[in-house]
Amino acid sequence: MYGGGSIFEVKPGDTILNEDPIILAAFEARIARGEKIEPMDWMPALYRKQLIRMIEQHAHSEIIGALPEGAWITRAPGYKRKMAQLAKVQDEVGHAQLLYSAAETLGKTREEMMNDLLSGKSKYSNVFNYPTPTWADSTVISWLIDAGAIVNQLANAKGSYGPYCRALERICVEESFHLKYGHDAVVHLATGTPKQRQMIQEALNRWWKPIMMFFGPPDKISVHTEILMKWKLKMATNDECRQQFLDMYVPKLWEIGLTLPDPKLSKNETGTWEYTEPDWEEFKQVINGNGPCNAERLAVRRTAEEKGAWVRQALLRPEARYVQPLA
C-alpha cells in the first residue's frame, strides 16, 4: 500500500565524496539514459545505502499497514467484504515479501531489516500509527491510502533500480484492485443508511490529516531531494504527489456527498490546490515514536516475531544462507 519517499530523508553525514569521479560519472550517465541498475552493477555506496533504507521502509510499511486493516478481516460485514478484505491484506503482506527480497539484493538480510524495525531504528509510514476504530476507517484506508500509494509508486516504478521497479510494477497492479475495492466499500457507506453515512464521514474526518501528511513534508522543508531525484531514487516531489492525489480524489469525495474537514481546500486559478498545511510538528512527533499507535503496532509485530522464532529456527537451512552481492 505505502510507497516510497514520504519518510525518506538523507542524513547530513551521507555524501558521495569518496567515489571515483570517472566511475561515478559513468554510473550517472547510465541513469540519465534511463537504464536500470541491477544488483551486480557498480553503484555509489550512498545510492545503495539510501535504496536499502527506502525499500526497507516501504516493506515495513506493508507489514505494519496490514495490522490496522487486518483487525477488520474477522469483522468485515458480509461475505463479499470479508473475502475481499482478507485478500487485500494478504496482498499487502505479499508486497512486503517482494520488497524485502528486492532490498536483500542490495546486501541486507530480511532478519536484519526486521530487527531494525523492531528496535525503532528504521521507520515505516506514519499513517499506520493512527487507529482504525470503525469498519469505515478501514474502508477509507483501502481507498485513499492505497490511492496515495499508487500515486507514489507509479512514479517510483520508473526509477533507476531494476529489482525495486519490477516489484513496484507488480505491486501497482494489485493496488489498483484494492483501490476498486476501497472505492466500492466507501461508496456503499456514503450512499447507505444515515448510520452508515455518519460512520464514513467521521472516519474521513479522522483520516484526512494523516492522508495529507502521507506524502511527506512540503518540498520547501526537504533539503535532500536533489541528488535523490538525479539518481532517480525519488521520481516526484512530495508536493507534486500531494497535488496529484488531491486532483484525482477530492472531486470523487465531493461527488459522493462527503465533506472534507479543511475549509481552505479549493483549487486556485493556476490549477493548484490550496489547503491548510498539516501540523508538521505532529508529523515529526509521530514518526519518532510518539503517535497514538506506535507502541501498539511495534508490540504486535514484536510478539509475532518472538512467537514465530521457533518456526524460523526450525526451517533454517544452512545451504540457503544469504550470499553478499559482488558489486
Next chain:
Amino acid sequence: MDSEFALVDLLYKMADDQLILGHRNSEWTGIGPLLEEDIAFSSMAQDKLGHSLALYQLLHELGEADPDTLAFMRNANQFHCCHLVELPIGDYAFSLMRHFLFDNAELLRFEALTQSTYEPLAKVAVKLKSELKYHVLHANTLIRQLGTATPESTERLQKALEEAWPYALGIFEESIYEEQIISSKLFIGEVKLKQDWLAKIETILGQTNLKVPIPNTLTPALGGRMGQHTPYLQALLNEMTEVYNIDPNAEW
C-alpha cells in the same frame, strides 16, 4: 423427503466447518511466524471462505436462506461445525496441526464426494478438491519439516497433536441420517472417511519424530454436529457479525 434432510444436514456441517476454520485461519494474517506462512494461511483462509460460500449456495438452492444470512445471522447452537475448527488459533504449532488433521480429512471427504449421487455437490467437490490438494501439500510439507527439525519444534508439534487429537476425532461425528446418506450414495459416511483419514495421517506422521496418540485413549469431542459447541464459537460469531449487525438490512 428424508434424503433431503440428510443432504441439508451434510451440507450444513461441511459449510460451517469451512466458514469457521477460514475465519480462524484468517486471524494469522499479519502475525504469522514468517511472511510466507502468513501469506499461506491467509490464502487458505480465502479458499475456505470460498468453499463455504459454494456450499451455502447449494443450501440456498435447496430453499435455505442466502449465504450472508446463513453465515451472519445464526447463533452458535444453529451451527453444525465440529469443535476442532472453533478453538482459538493458539500457538502456530496448534494451528498447523489443526490444519494438517482437518485438511487431510477434508480432501478425502471431497474426493469421495466427487462420486456423490447429488450431482450439484459432486460438481462442487471436483472444484474444491483441486484447491484442497494444495492445502494438504502445505500441511504435510510443514509437518514433515517441523516434525523432524529441532527438539523444540518436535516437542511443540507433539503437544499440539495430543491437544488436537480428540477434537479431530469429532470431525467424524455421525449424523442421525448416516444410514440414508450411505444407502442413497450421497456420501461414503463418516466411519469409512475416518478409516481412510487415519491411514493417511499415520503415514505422514510415521515420516516424522511425532507419535500418534494411541486410539481409544482419548475421548472424541462430540456434539458439534448436533449444535452443541464450545464457548469459543459464540464469541467468534459475535466478533464476525459485529459490523453486519449494526444494520443487517443495509448494504455494506
